[in-house]
Amino acid sequence: MGGLPAGRVEPAEHDNAEWEWRVDALMTLLTGVKGGKKLMTVDELRKNIEALGPDAYDRMSYYERWVSSITQTMIQRGVVTTEELGRKMEQIEKRGRE
Amino acid sequence: MKETGKYQPYNYFQLMEVSLRELLVEKGIVTEAQVAATVEDMRNRTPERGARVVAHAWSDPEFKRKLLADGTRACEELGLDVPALRLVAVENTPAVHNMIVCTLCSCYPRMLLGIPPDWYKSRNYRSRAVREPRAVLAEFGLDLPDEMKIRVHDSTADMRYLVLPMRPAGTEGWSEQQLAAIVSRDCMIGVAVPRIA
Numbered sequence: 064m065g066g067l068p069a070g071r072v073e074p075a076e077h078d079n080a081e082w083e084w085r086v087d088a089l090m091t092l093l094t095g096v097k098g099g100k101k102l103m104t105v106d107e108l109r110k111n112i113e114a115l116g117p118d119a120y121d122r123m124s125y126y127e128r129w130v131s132s133i134t135q136t137m138i139q140r141g142v143v144t145t146e147e148l149g150r151k152m153e154q155i156e157k158r159g160r161e
Numbered sequence: 162m163k164e165t166g167k168y169q170p171y172n173y174f175q176l177m178e179v180s181l182r183e184l185l186v187e188k189g190i191v192t193e194a195q196v197a198a199t200v201e202d203m204r205n206r207t208p209e210r211g212a213r214v215v216a217h218a219w220s221d222p223e224f225k226r227k228l229l230a231d232g233t234r235a236c237e238e239l240g241l242d243v244p245a246l247r248l249v250a251v252e253n254t255p256a257v258h259n260m261i262v263c264t265l266c267s268c269y270p271r272m273l274l275g276i277p278p279d280w281y282k283s284r285n286y287r288s289r290a291v292r293e294p295r296a297v298l299a300e301f302g303l304d305l306p307d308e309m310k311i312r313v314h315d316s317t318a319d320m321r322y323l324v325l326p327m328r329p330a331g332t333e334g335w336s337e338q339q340l341a342a343i344v345s346r347d348c349m350i351g352v353a354v355p356r357i358a
Contacts, residue, residue: 065264069288088199105318
């Protein structure tokens with residue numbers, strides 16, 4: 064998007080919510096910065112964000128894009144499966160209602 | 162970390178975060194303790210780190226030389242870890258003003274400045290910083306003389322920039338602590354310059 068026409072820069076600041084910090088932490092851990100196994104790269108994060116489509120910026124927040132991209136990368140790399148994820152999401156939602 | 166993601170109404174993406182994290186924990190890839198420690202670590206990384214580097218460079222010409230030659234190494238010398246990244250410090254002079262951006266995503270010298278502010282990640286900043294930097298700086302209240310050149314540095318996943326601002330006149334004899342106090346985050350991104358109150 065560098066070089067494209069765009070509007071005024073609003074000097075917005077933002078305090079991360081807890082879940083947003085955790086998404087950031089997962090990224091750090093999965094890229095092996097902390098010495099763990101390197102299961103993804105920053106370039107994969109970006110690639111899968113770009114794959115969300117050109118309107119992702121308008122539809123989703125920064126960490127929504129991140130968590131979508133990290134999850135997608137883990138599926139692509141075979142670390143988790145779509146089925147496992149679907150089951151997990153269902154389970155947690157149910158747990159929340161109890 | 163007080164709140165550990167217990168199971169209150171989540172939106173879709175929060176649900177995704179909890180689910181992914183639990184799966185990764187179950188598979189032994191990460192632990193909750195690691196996640197919590199990493200969050201804590203990130204919270205503790207604030208622009209004061211970068212300000213310390215700048216103040217030291219202003220006070221010690223030999224350190225400044227090292228910082229400009231090899232930013233990663235110079236920071237390590239100060240006990241600041243710059244994991245697996247090349248840190249490039251770019252020096253403002255009366256002739257050249259530097260500013261940083263990441264047009265591709267949101268690469269930022271996090272190890273020295275913490276997480277980037279929202280505007281740095283915004284479409285508007287990323288689009289326009291490389292096209293009309295002077296106009297963008299003016300929106301931040303920084304009007305530079307026409308004859309001053311503006312150099313915009315586009316960060317990448319493994320190369321991060323830090324602006325080394327000019328030390329303001331009138332700070333002769335100041336301690337490094339006093340100097341660090343006038344070096345804001347925005348000065349090190351290059352959308353502001355240090356001023357004496």
